[in-house]
């Protein structure tokens with residue numbers, strides 16, 4: 001009998017198997033697929049999301065041969081707002097999972113098969129579609145968006161927001177802007193009417209990739225139009241793209257809608273939920289990988305204590321669900337999903353006021369910057385006129401307008 005069975009070898013299940021096996025547990029991991037299928041999911045690992053890969057010592061192998069981009073340019077209403085320094089890797093999700101699976105230690109047993117049922121109890125037993133059964137003390141449910149097995153266990157997912165957002169992903173072919181030398185570009189939507197949160201453009205496996213996050217359902221006429229005529233539809237809402245990308249084309253369009261949902265009635269002896277199986281994120285909020293990393297880290301901490309106390313009852317497992325770090329990360333992901341949608345498209349007064357405040361702050365910041373620059377120019381101008389030989393920083397118009 002294994003100590004632990006992980007059901008699902010996506011990102012969360014594979015990371016959990018690595019972390020728990022390194023802590024000395026006997027781990028078996030089961031997945032429907034030997035090779036994770038090509039599906040549209042997270043294609044970017046950014047900033048603090050890298051921490052779990054660094055902490056587990058996976059980064060070197062995971063990102064070997066993947067281009068690190070460390071500059072992100074934010075563009076709103078055609079104007080560059082800020083340049084942010086943040087580490088960013090672009091990789092198809094199946095490649096991320098493949099690379100992480102490759103780091104699962106040899107002593108972890110990998111079974112390819114679909115789990116059809118689980119007998120929950122003091123020592124749960126997992127049933128596979130080939131008739132095989134595997135017993136363990138703890139089952140970790142890392143089944144992602146597939147809820148069939150959960151339903152079989154009487155566990156359901158409460159939809160917090162149905163079809164919350166749609167991710168539109170595509171390749172960009174631009175002779176002006178090669179995948180190799182572009183910073184990450186983030187273009188924000190222009191207002192309520194276009195229902196766009198943002199478009200991010202980044203290098204991914206030798207091409208320039210676009211991830212556009214919109215608050216429309218996949219059957220919305222605009223999304224259909226995007227599928228039919230992606231370039232024209234994109235330029236209609238973000239004409240500024242021409243400045244950066246020149247004459248470009250758009251290919252391989254994929255669309256995927258996401259619900260925001262949370263697991264309910266899931267407390268069973270010897271069974272815990274992590275990753276998307278516990279709570280699904282809004283892709284636009286970019287919280288999926290960070291949230292599942294917190295689940296895996298906090299779970300590893302609690303598992304050690306449960307096994308030491310030899311107690312895997314519902315009440316003991318509750319310590320993981322009540323873990324303050326996990327609760328904060330779950331709440332933050334839900335809040336961020338709701339916030340991004342409301343700020344991008346909610347016409348209610350509260351959000352209209354919020355948008356006006358943001359605009360006002362941005363304008364104040366802009367004015368402040370201009371005043372500081374003007375002050376510096378003025379100082380340089382008078383410094384130069386009173387101190388012969390000292391040259392001004394850069395100014396194109398003298399303060400007296402001459």
Ligand SMILES: Cc1cc2nc3c(=O)[nH]c(=O)nc-3n(C[C@H](O)[C@H](O)[C@H](O)COP(=O)(O)OP(=O)(O)OC[C@H]3O[C@@H](n4cnc5c(N)ncnc54)[C@H](O)[C@@H]3O)c2cc1C
Nearest residue numbers: 008010011012031032041042115143144275276283288289
């Ligand atoms: C379109 C889209 C874009 C996204 N973009 C971002 C982003 O930019 N940034 C970000 O942070 N997050 C993003 N996310 C979220 C992120 O991709 C997910 O949070 C993450 O992939 C979840 O990983 P997981 O391991 O929980 O689930 P999965 O990767 O789905 O793994 C589940 C695994 O369980 C297996 N499985 C399921 N049922 C069974 C069964 N009965 N028996 C055996 N095996 C089973 C499956 O085969 C699969 O391998 C995005 C999500 C989507 C849908």
